[in-house]
Amino acid sequence: MDITIYDVAREAGVGIGTVSRCMNNHPNVSAATRARVLSVAKRLSYQPHVYARGLASKKTNAVSLIIPYFTNYFFIEVLRGVQDKAAEVGVELVLYGVNNPAEAEHYLRRSLHRGHVDGILFFSMGFPESCVSKCKEMNVPLVLVDGYHPEFDSLRVKNREGAELATSHLIRLGHREIAMINATLETQPAQERLAGYRDALEASGLAFSMDSVRVAPRGKQDGFNKEWGRSAMRDLLSRGPVRRSLTAVFIASDVQAIGALEAAREFGVRIPDDIALVGFDDIELAQHLEITTMRQPMYEMGTLALDQLLARMKDPGAPVTLSTFMPELIIRGTCGARRNKNFLSHEQTTQTQLADSNT
Amino acid sequence: MDITIYDVAREAGVGIGTVSRCMNNHPNVSAATRARVLSVAKRLSYQPHVYARGLASKKTNAVSLIIPYFTNYFFIEVLRGVQDKAAEVGVELVLYGVNNPAEAEHYLRRSLHRGHVDGILFFSMGFPESCVSKCKEMNVPLVLVDGYHPEFDSLRVKNREGAELATSHLIRLGHREIAMINATLETQPAQERLAGYRDALEASGLAFSMDSVRVAPRGKQDGFNKEWGRSAMRDLLSRGPVRRSLTAVFIASDVQAIGALEAAREFGVRIPDDIALVGFDDIELAQHLEITTMRQPMYEMGTLALDQLLARMKDPGAPVTLSTFMPELIIRGTCGARRNKNFLSHEQTTQTQLADSNT
């Protein structure tokens, strides 16, 4: 039924060792023999048994993905990148969706076990310190995607620079009084985005003050959620003195921006006419809601992540790398840039049509 | 470094066979021995080598998922279900994201190879006829999720009944002239949703006519896309005579509904005041755009899919099953029901209906 290396060897009149060499492009085979073996293999449509190979060679040709399930579009896109690259180079992807840190650690430990996978892609979550020594001693290639740890290869987005860009954009549009809606400052992205916001303000000689920043309390998704966006915006809008001069808000994520949009509607505040908004992430909804935002190169992060992992597998001793990705400003409706003819002329815009969504 | 079954055996003072039995809950071990072995195993934090076990037992403890990449939320949710169930029973998930039928077939064949995976979950795509005989002869457990083939266990949504429900909802709200925006009739969901629409109309004594149905030309996503939704809606709205009396549209999917919404805005048609809309799928965007729609029990489909696959693995000879899922009406803004106090009062439904299975 199943055809094995023995069948091929017999049929080709060689030993199984030779067949093995052929299948693995080992140099020590004469061209003639190789051709003969390969043709037999094809004729029999022989395919090496993955597990047998794995057992003998101690390689699995698989990598595991440890990936949180709370979010959505971002991971899909990154995953798509990983996926495409995996298909290209022929490695298997073992998927572990994770709902909490404990699960993450569990799967991490499992993946660390000998002969399970050749490498690990760990996504977006804080890397459990309790695992770093084990990772090191097991010497399992590991790369952190959308995360950072000094001991491992990491891929991350330039949050600070992105936030700076977003805020500068608002400043260029003439806004002087720009608030920020942020998440919990305990997360790194939140800290960095705050820093970028501040950078932009100060670079333009505008005053920075935490009074204009709404920081989320600890909680669901660390404050990166619609509800917090809504209540922060409400707060911003209901404070009379602040409201008078406030003309723009930089929001640390698109989900929060959605909530902010809702709050604005409640208050009868027109976006972008009364207040301009810029978000962060470019989730799918942002496009439909016409949110101007900072887009992260998700797909590219995926392909690069796997590339990096493969590189690490090839050369375990190489110095640890940190790859950073620059987010891109996507101008849509909520920042008001499109109303500004002058501005439009020298700014790259997407082709999505602007709709007056807030009348 | 790596600890093997031999280490455990030696440490526990037994043979490796006994250790193996303990690890696999084989009955033929005395309670005392079992306890001792297990404790040693734990102490050494021994974990069987997956591949060695796979080689010897000819089981892999893994299933492959062949899943199209074009869509998003639906698959995420289903996947989450599969994922959770997998974690529960401890099977590995090997992911194959697929961009076209050729790739699907490629991965299918790969998965079919001996010893690769114990079973296959094939998602949403037409199952390649060229593979059914091979599947049968290889005897690899396979279940189709959101798809159907008479030879294999299938899980699907009751599209016809769902469409009927959606349309009836519109009728109950008093609409008499209800159009439909559909996809290409070459896909089964499109056909079934059309049939359901027709059922509802006829059950209420309303005239059914293909004049009121916009069928997509072949193309991207079989017409299940925003662009087609927009142009179909434009067409509906620009045809004077039709427009006069038209008060509602049933749309075969939420993505299309989004396009329709845009078209309505262009024409200055108010939703739901001038025209009521009901979509299908309940993608994430539907919630934010307040689209009334038919929700598919995605998560449950995922868990059930894996359950079914496990059942099939346990009993390969069992008769082929077909599990169907009833979509649920989610009332939001676009159908206008909320304007109707009476209606709201007796529509308190939110319980997901579980699968009814039939052979």
Place this chain on the structure above:
DNA sequence: TTGAAAGCGCTAACAG
């Protein structure tokens, strides 16, 4: 350049 043979770590059949 090639064949033979020794494992990889485990399961399962076979004796005891």
Place this chain on the structure above:
DNA sequence: CTGTTAGCGCTTTCAA
């Protein structure tokens, strides 16, 4: 109930 042993299909020395 338990130890021993023969593979599972392949990679990889080691001789030839």
